[in-house]
Amino acid sequence: MKKILTTFLMLAFVTMSQLASAQTEEPRFPGCDDVGDVDCADMKMMQFVFSNLKHPDGSPGGEVLASFVVKSSGELASIKIEEGLTDACNEEVIRILKLMPKWLAAEKDGATIDMEWDIVVKFTGG
Secondary structure (H helix, E strand, O other), rough: OOHHHHHHHHHHHHHHEEEEEOOEEEEOOOOOOOOHHHHHHHHHHHHHHHHOOOOOOOOOOEEEEEEEEEOOOOEEEEEEEEEEHHHHHHHHHHHHHHOOOOOEEEOOOOEOOOOOEEEEEEEEEO
């Protein structure tokens, strides 16, 4: 019985190790040392966006949803507006995304991979 229990525990450990190694780490904006601190990376990204955001004249206020791919190199590619506002607001979001520094790429099984990502940028009316 003890041998069966030991074998079961070893199989459970191997299975758990395989599951842990197959996890995917999402891409994140640089600026935080702790990989697990997603809130810090999100805050740094939003600080970057809002410190560079220029509200276009006559903006009706609202949100722009943009998608992009964080390449395995950390560069952003395939930027596109999924839900836009005005042409000026949409262009402003694209401009800001092109200004961003390289991100920390997503990882799967210890290798960097490309991953699609979304961002919502809010504009105030004016």
